[in-house]
Amino acid sequence: MSSTIGPKGPSDAATGRVLQFRRPEPTTPAVQTSPTSPTSPSTAPSEAAPASSAAVFDAVAGQASSIASRVEGAALSQLVARLRATSVDSPQVKNAGPVVVSTAEGPVLSGSVAIDTRKALHELDGVVRIGGSLAVEGTYKNADLLALRDLKTIEGRLTFEGLRSH
Amino acid sequence: MPLTLDQATALEHVGDTVYIGFNDDLERISFPKLKSIGGALIIEHNGALKEILLPALERITKYLHIHDNAGLVVVELPKLRELGGEVSLVGNPNLNIVKLSVASAPAKATKLEVKDCGQPVYVSLHIKTAT
Numbered sequence: 001m002s003s004t005i006g007p008k009g010p011s012d013a014a015t016g017r018v019l020q021f022r023r024p025e026p027t028t029p030a031v032q033t034s035p036t037s038p039t040s041p042s043t044a045p046s047e048a049a050p051a052s053s054a055a056v057f058d059a060v061a062g063q064a065s066s067i068a069s070r071v072e073g074a075a076l077s078q079l080v081a082r083l084r085a086t087s088v089d090s091p092q093v094k095n096a097g098p099v100v101v102s103t104a105e106g107p108v109l110s111g112s113v114a115i116d117t118r119k120a121l122h123e124l125d126g127v128v129r130i131g132g133s134l135a136v137e138g139t140y141k142n143a144d145l146l147a148l149r150d151l152k153t154i155e156g157r158l159t160f161e162g163l164r165s166h
Numbered sequence: 167m168p169l170t171l172d173q174a175t176a177l178e179h180v181g182d183t184v185y186i187g188f189n190d191d192l193e194r195i196s197f198p199k200l201k202s203i204g205g206a207l208i209i210e211h212n213g214a215l216k217e218i219l220l221p222a223l224e225r226i227t228k229y230l231h232i233h234d235n236a237g238l239v240v241v242e243l244p245k246l247r248e249l250g251g252e253v254s255l256v257g258n259p260n261l262n263i264v265k266l267s268v269a270s271a272p273a274k275a276t277k278l279e280v281k282d283c284g285q286p287v288y289v290s291l292h293i294k295t296a297t
Contacts, residue, residue, distance in 0.1 A: 156182045157205065160189060161185065
């Protein structure tokens with residue numbers, strides 16, 4: 001009687017033997033970065049760059065369109081410095097959070113925001129427009145969500161995920 | 167205390183997709199003034215959800231998916247005029263009232279998928295294909 005416990009390897013159809021699993025050879029993972037703002041494929045001409053290149057920077061487009069191989073240590077520092085110097089809008093160099101600006105229509109949040117605490121949610125009180133996306137998760141009372149009552153427009157995506165009642 | 171999403175009473179426009187998913191305590195979704203969604207509307211895996219009320223919604227640029235909401239009974243989008251993709255109602259075993267009227271949609275949007283909704287689902291769906 002054959003054992004049914006434990007994993008079986010793939011069988012060899014020719015001999016009927018069970019073969020051992022064999023891990024594939026590790027390959028160097030490609031590190032991909034993309035600008036925060038969506039870009040059309042036509043503005044990313046360097047996607048077909050050879051894997052051996054450390055970093056491909058498209059000066060014409062003014063954007064770091066791809067990094068085709070691992071970038072570590074000094075090379076990474078150099079890349080970040082280069083991106084900063086050229087004012088490239090990249091998630092690795094842009095740390096400024098959303099800013100609330102007073103406008104004629106009311107307070108406007110300039111960028112995207114992810115909310116996961118009651119305190120953070122209450123900071124949206126009175127905001128009428130969000131220039132990016134809004135994501136809300138976490139534990140709240142119904143009254144906490146009244147912070148969204150003045151919101152008229154969200155220019156990006158709206159996500160409610162993992163909400164629980166307080 | 168059940169959670170409701172009906173406090174955003176002024177919200178009129180969302181420029182991209184609206185996603186509401188995996189909210190265990192959520193019982194009701196209502197955006198009374200929401201008129202347009204510039205992406206898809208996806209509502210899935212909200213076990214306690216009973217009602218989806220979007221009385222002013224006129225336009226969904228992409229598709230409408232309502233999937234795997236075990237307690238969902240009512241879906242109302244009575245003013246939907248434009249829809250860019252399909253309507254998919256799947257895995258909502260208690261859903262039995264759907265008020266949905268689409269006045270204009272491309273041909274690809276005329277697909278209506280209803281699966282695993284248990285009870286008979288009464289869908290008031292009127293799609294006039296745009297030319």
